[in-house]
Amino acid sequence: DSVNHHSLAVIPGDGIGHEVVSEALRVLQHVQQISGRFQLDVQHFDWSCQYYLRHGRMMPEDGLSTLSGFEAIFLGAVGFPTVPDHVSLWGLLLPIRRGFDQYVNLRPVKILQGIESPLRRYKAGDINFVVVRENTEGEYSNIGGALRPGTPDEVVIQNSVFTRKGTERVMRWAFELARTSRKRLTAATKSNGLNYSMPFWDEVFRQVGREYPDVDQSLYHVDALASYFVTRPESFDVVVASNLFGDILTDLGGAIQGGLGLAASANINPDRRFPSMFEPVHGSAPDIAGKNIANPVAQLWTAKLMLDHLGYPEEGQWILDAIEATLLAGIKTPDLGGTATTHSFTDAVLSRLPA
Numbered sequence: 001d002s003v004n005h006h007s008l009a010v011i012p013g014d015g016i017g018h019e020v021v022s023e024a025l026r027v028l029q030h031v032q033q034i035s036g037r038f039q040l041d042v043q044h045f046d047w048s049c050q051y052y053l054r055h056g057r058m059m060p061e062d063g064l065s066t067l068s069g070f071e072a073i074f075l076g077a078v079g080f081p082t083v084p085d086h087v088s089l090w091g092l093l094l095p096i097r098r099g100f101d102q103y104v105n106l107r108p109v110k111i112l113q114g115i116e117s118p119l120r121r122y123k124a125g126d127i128n129f130v131v132v133r134e135n136t137e138g139e140y141s142n143i144g145g146a147l148r149p150g151t152p153d154e155v156v157i158q159n160s161v162f163t164r165k166g167t168e169r170v171m172r173w174a175f176e177l178a179r180t181s182r183k184r185l186t187a188a189t190k191s192n193g194l195n196y197s198m199p200f201w202d203e204v205f206r207q208v209g210r211e212y213p214d215v216d217q218s219l220y221h222v223d224a225l226a227s228y229f230v231t232r233p234e235s236f237d238v239v240v241a242s243n244l245f246g247d248i249l250t251d252l253g254g255a256i257q258g259g260l261g262l263a264a265s266a267n268i269n270p271d272r273r274f275p276s277m278f279e280p281v282h283g284s285a286p287d288i289a290g291k292n293i294a295n296p297v298a299q300l301w302t303a304k305l306m307l308d309h310l311g312y313p314e315e316g317q318w319i320l321d322a323i324e325a326t327l328l329a330g331i332k333t334p335d336l337g338g339t340a341t342t343h344s345f346t347d348a349v350l351s352r353l354p355a
């Protein structure tokens with residue numbers, strides 16, 4: 001038959017990860033039925049802080065090699081107060097992002113229909129850009145050390161790592177994306193304060209940029225850029241940033257698009273030698289976990305990004321359209337001022353997919 005099979009590893013993780021992932025899988029299943037073009041062959045993994053408490057690790061020793069056989073990974077959120085955050089992050093998420101060379105972290109920032117941005121003068125669609133965050137090196141290097149801990153003479157050092165290869169490839173990817181979009185690329189820098197890494201970052205940006213004379217190019221210090229996200233967010237198309245800067249900018253992006261419950265992301269290995277991973281920006285939200293009130297939009301939008309990556313942008317768009325139709329109908333979870341549950345919101349999305 002003409003149905004394409006895609007192997008999918010599902011890691012719900014912790015807290016609301018379970019709630020939003022199971023709802024998103026319902027939607028994906030429905031979409032694949034209507035489409036008839038693909039089938040997701042799903043396998044579940046219970047790797048999480050719960051798993052850590054039983055086994056002393058976030059995933060089995062051969063976890064990465066198990067995952068390497070899959071085409072994509074669909075993840076909820078990882079982290080819980082029972083395990084220190086650096087343990088859960090370095091034990092699962094970062095090994096996946098790095099081990100699978102997912103050097104592009106793509107995060108769309110868009111005001112959806114039916115959503116009121118805290119920037120009240122902007123309406124649906126007025127803000128519509130994507131942040132491309134470098135995802136494998138930069139400030140999150142795991143290189144450094146501590147001397148004389150706990151004493152008045154304590155010294156800690158955390159190094160950043162910027163390689164020419166790593167910097168070039170993420171910028172080239174961002175330029176290519178800008179070329180298919182509104183042809184505008186903005187890079188986040190801080191070459192005044194970080195006087196080795198960021199001048200290098202800027203130099204690579206200008207070098208790669210010469211290959212893209214059709215793309216409008218600008219460099220802003222990240223602090224100024226953060227303020228422009230608030231004062232003129234409509235002016236951005238594609239924004240490329242280092243790991244730390246991208247991390248911070250995208251939480252701000254999540255806020256101006258209406259909240260963390262809406263923010264989706266993709267960790268992409270562009271050469272497809274390894275699986276790519278799709279996860280919302282938000283965490284496990286321990287404060288609302290288990291109450292069936294988490295907003296599933298971020299996870300659903302993440303599912304759309306996954307379908308885009310797998311080659312089904314039309315089906316992906318069905319999901320985003322159904323989300324917007326649901327929000328426009330006033331159906332919202334409590335974080336957006338509504339009364340819908342995670343489950344009932346998803347039911348409403350399901351009923352708005354093409355028949």
Ligand code: NAI
Nearest residue numbers: 077078079080085260261281282283284285288294295335
């Ligand atoms: P968080 O994103 O889990 O929660 C921040 C606030 O936003 C909370 O008030 C929460 O209720 C709310 N929120 C988040 N997602 C929501 C949703 N879908 N619907 C409604 N409200 C939502 O961030 P926090 O509290 O800093 O971290 C909690 C745990 O999650 C920590 O262990 C952290 O390490 C982990 N984490 C994991 C991430 C990942 O797996 N990629 C990302 C961020 C945090």
Ligand code: MG
Nearest residue numbers: 247248251281
């Ligand atoms: Mg973050």
